[in-house]
Amino acid sequence: ALEDGLKKADADPSVKAVMICGENGKFSAGADIRGFSSPKTLGVALGPIVSLIESSEKPVVAAIEGVALGGGLEVALGCHYRVAHAKARMGLPEVTIGLLPGAEGTQRLPRLIGVPAALDMITTGKHIPATEALKLGLVDEIVEENTIEAAIRLANKVIGQPLGPRRLSLKPVPKLPNMEAFLQEAQVKVKRQARGFLAPELCFQAVQAATQRPFAEGVRRERELFQVLLSSGQAQALQYAFFAERAVHRWATPGGINLLFIIFDSILLLSLGLGTMGQGIVTSLVKANIPVVALEQNLEYLNKGRKAVMVLLEREAKKMEGGAQKLDFHNPARLQFTVDFNLLHDVDLVIEAVFENMALKKEIFHKLSNICKPGALLCTNTSALDIDEIASATSRPQQVIGTHFFSPAHVMRLLEIIYGRHTSPSAIATAMQLAKDMKKVGVVVGNCFGFVGNRMMFPYVEQAVFLLEEGSRPEAVDQVLEDFGFKIGPFRMSDLAGLDVGWRSRKGQGLTGPSLPAGSSARQRRGQRYSPLPDLLCERGRFGQKTGKGWYQYERAGGRTATPDPWIHGFLSQYRDTHRIETRYIDQEEILERCLFSLINEGFAILAEGIASGPEHLDVIYLNGYGWPKHRGGPMFYASTVGLPRVLAKLQKYSEAHPDVPKLRPSAFLKKLVAVGNAPLKEWMSYLSRQSPKL
Numbered sequence: 001a002l003e004d005g006l007k008k009a010d011a012d013p014s015v016k017a018v019m020i021c022g023e024n025g026k027f028s029a030g031a032d033i034r035g036f037s038s039p040k041t042l043g044v045a046l047g048p049i050v051s052l053i054e055s056s057e058k059p060v061v062a063a064i065e066g067v068a069l070g071g072g073l074e075v076a077l078g079c080h081y082r083v084a085h086a087k088a089r090m091g092l093p094e095v096t097i098g099l100l101p102g103a104e105g106t107q108r109l110p111r112l113i114g115v116p117a118a119l120d121m122i123t124t125g126k127h128i129p130a131t132e133a134l135k136l137g138l139v140d141e142i143v144e145e146n147t148i149e150a151a152i153r154l155a156n157k158v159i160g161q162p163l164g165p166r167r168l169s170l171k172p173v174p175k176l177p178n179m180e181a182f183l184q185e186a187q188v189k190v191k192r193q194a195r196g197f198l199a200p201e202l203c204f205q206a207v208q209a210a211t212q213r214p215f216a217e218g219v220r221r222e223r224e225l226f227q228v229l230l231s232s233g234q235a236q237a238l239q240y241a242f243f244a245e246r247a248v249h250r251w252a253t254p255g256g257i258n259l260l261f262i263i264f265d266s267i268l269l270l271s272l273g274l275g276t277m278g279q280g281i282v283t284s285l286v287k288a289n290i291p292v293v294a295l296e297q298n299l300e301y302l303n304k305g306r307k308a309v310m311v312l313l314e315r316e317a318k319k320m321e322g323g324a325q326k327l328d329f330h331n332p333a334r335l336q337f338t339v340d341f342n343l344l345h346d347v348d349l350v351i352e353a354v355f356e357n358m359a360l361k362k363e364i365f366h367k368l369s370n371i372c373k374p375g376a377l378l379c380t381n382t383s384a385l386d387i388d389e390i391a392s393a394t395s396r397p398q399q400v401i402g403t404h405f406f407s408p409a410h411v412m413r414l415l416e417i418i419y420g421r422h423t424s425p426s427a428i429a430t431a432m433q434l435a436k437d438m439k440k441v442g443v444v445v446g447n448c449f450g451f452v453g454n455r456m457m458f459p460y461v462e463q464a465v466f467l468l469e470e471g472s473r474p475e476a477v478d479q480v481l482e483d484f485g486f487k488i489g490p491f492r493m494s495d496l497a498g499l500d501v502g503w504r505s506r507k508g509q510g511l512t513g514p515s516l517p518a519g520s521s522a523r524q525r526r527g528q529r530y531s532p533l534p535d536l537l538c539e540r541g542r543f544g545q546k547t548g549k550g551w552y553q554y555e556r557a558g559g560r561t562a563t564p565d566p567w568i569h570g571f572l573s574q575y576r577d578t579h580r581i582e583t584r585y586i587d588q589e590e591i592l593e594r595c596l597f598s599l600i601n602e603g604f605a606i607l608a609e610g611i612a613s614g615p616e617h618l619d620v621i622y623l624n625g626y627g628w629p630k631h632r633g634g635p636m637f638y639a640s641t642v643g644l645p646r647v648l649a650k651l652q653k654y655s656e657a658h659p660d661v662p663k664l665r666p667s668a669f670l671k672k673l674v675a676v677g678n679a680p681l682k683e684w685m686s687y688l689s690r691q692s693p694k695l
């Protein structure tokens with residue numbers, strides 16, 4: 001249609017100028033991402049149209065409203081002028097779906113805004129607001145009112161003016177005094193951050209080509225690189241992740257009720273507890289423009305919490321400077337701090353964020369149930385505690401719901417929304433809407449120990465520790481998982497989070513500490529293999545970064561640079577001697593498979609139990625809350641690419657070698673999927689009996 005329209009306009013002498021706009025207040029979100037899974041190469045098809053626009057003998061003006069993303073922005077780059085609405089956003093997000101801007105965008109953008117800004121946009125895929133686009137020279141004008149009228153006004157004004165200087169393909173790439181050095185440094189940075197993810201590096205190479213070759217040759221290079229990415233497998237993983245993230249918005253209750261939208265105009269939200277988690281939650285709420293009251297039990301904690309929240313908010317306000325949105329946190333109508341429990345009477349929604357202690361949480365929920373107005377929703381921030389037990393302390397269990405935020409809560413996008421036995425559909429819908437307003441990815445999951453994310457993490461960490469017992473070292477295990485694409489391996493992660501957290505929980509479960517029955521075997525609990533290694537480290541005060549020592553050593557307490565610790569190596573070999581464990585060499589394949597396949601195995605058990613609605617939900621949780629490398633699509637998608645028969649065979653092998661580790665025993669659901677012939681991921685759920693789904 002675009003091509004036809006342009007040709008008609010060119011051929012019609014009464015047409016003096018052309019304006020291109022989108023429908024319904026959106027310019028374009030780019031190519032249909034679903035189209036990339038077909039072998040057709042859309043980039044090759046769109047590039048010539050962009051060239052056609054640029055070569056028009058009549059001025060072409062883009063009227064950008066809403067979004068101009070990917071191929072949409074590339075179309076706008078072919079236009080001679082660009083007018084944007086002040087609220088519009090622009091970007092070349094192809095990198096985030098494993099591709100590059102393949103419609104000549106990698107060649108035109110650096111010519112328009114210079115190499116540093118173009119590289120930044122193309123290798124990160126970030127969306128920028130119109131105000132920033134104006135500063136960069138990406139658009140010629142921004143308007144507050146009717147963008148289309150403004151674009152037509154501009155088109156009329158420029159009729160007759162020479163178009164040569166407006167054709168980006170004819171412009172040289174702006175020179176930098178130190179282009180070579182700049183590119184070298186940029187490439188190192190891109191490589192370091194990519195960790196095996198191809199698209200950012202190939203995006204870099206395409207922009208580099210723009211600096212080294214004439215336009216037409218640069219375009220050829222861009223197409224070659226695009227084809228490499230299209231067939232890399234990574235693009236498929238990222239495109240799967242894009243749709244998986246949207247699929248988690250669709251959920252249903254056992255009765256089949258699916259409520260998507262609950263609109264709240266003004267909610268007064270109370271965040272209870274101002275520790276690290278509470279501080280992050282309050283910051284996120286303020287950023288989402290939701291009026292919030294932060295409550296603490298005494299003035300000392302309140303003042304400490306308030307100070308920390310203010311620091312976070314000042315930092316966020318700085319980041320948002322120049323943007324359309326302003327943070328309004330000095331206004332007491334938007335954010336107030338209090339120790340007055342009476343304010344509970346008026347709030348619509350409470351997020352309790354005190355520390356993980358069932359007795360304390362129940363006491364608070366009993367109090368909330370008595371004080372809060374009848375419709376108020378009561379959320380508990382917990383990473384493992386039983387929602388039903390917490391709800392049992394109230395007279396309104398249908399309004400109690402778990403909201404598992406991830407630390408730091410103002411940064412991490414994931415929000416596990418945990419549905420108890422009595423939670424109502426509207427409570428779930430409200431929590432999902434809250435997640436959306438907070439720009440988080442809400443995933444509805446059932447109630448079980450550790451919910452989805454942590455429950456899958458337990459066997460992964462367990463295997464990592466067993467591997468140490470058998471002969472590996474923390475840095476060797478971490479290296480394998482970091483090479484796979486995780487930002488940090490399990491031991492670095494454990495040092496960061498604090499070993500004492502798990503220790504407290506194990507003591508609470510009677511797995512270690514004073515409540516452990518006398519005469520318990522050192523390496524067995526309840527008939528299963530158990531490793532006391534993390535407990536032994538904690539007993540020696542090695543809590544990780546906070547104490548300067550954990551699985552690694554650090555420069556000081558609170559230090560962040562992990563160095564392998566000879567003490568740990570000696571301790572491990574002594575431990576193996578004590579327990580008569582023969583040290584063996586463990587190769588990278590075994591490390592990777594035991595850690596990942598045990599985690600995936602748990603995922604199959606979770607699906608079979610109806611704790612999550614589908615594999616996409618598990619993947620979204622891992623991609624947004626656990627640092628799973630995006631270009632591998634999430635653990636369940638990864639399992640489907642490895643092939644379920646292989647995952648099963650390996651689990652069987654490791655399970656035979658370690659019969660006292662139940663988490664290595666292949667789940668019945670995995671076996672069934674293999675038995676029916678390695679079913680594709682989108683069909684998995686159809687093989688489950690729908691007798692008693694929790695979700």
Ligand SMILES: CCC/C=C/C(=O)SCCNC(=O)CCNC(=O)[C@H](O)C(C)(C)COP(=O)([O-])OP(=O)([O-])OC[C@H]1O[C@@H](n2cnc3c(N)ncnc32)[C@H](O)[C@@H]1OP(=O)([O-])[O-]
Nearest residue numbers: 029030031032033034042043046069070071093102103246
């Ligand atoms: C090589 C050739 C050159 C071109 C390359 C490209 O352009 S690559 C592309 C470069 N472009 C991008 O990467 C942009 C990707 N898109 C976005 O970033 C966001 O969707 C948004 C900012 C446009 C709107 O955010 P929002 O929070 O307001 O809404 P929302 O996110 O919930 O989406 C609503 C519905 O639209 C759907 N859908 C959206 N876009 C696409 C698409 N391109 N395709 C297909 N579908 C798409 C989405 O799945 C959802 O469907 P559902 O679940 O209702 O059935």
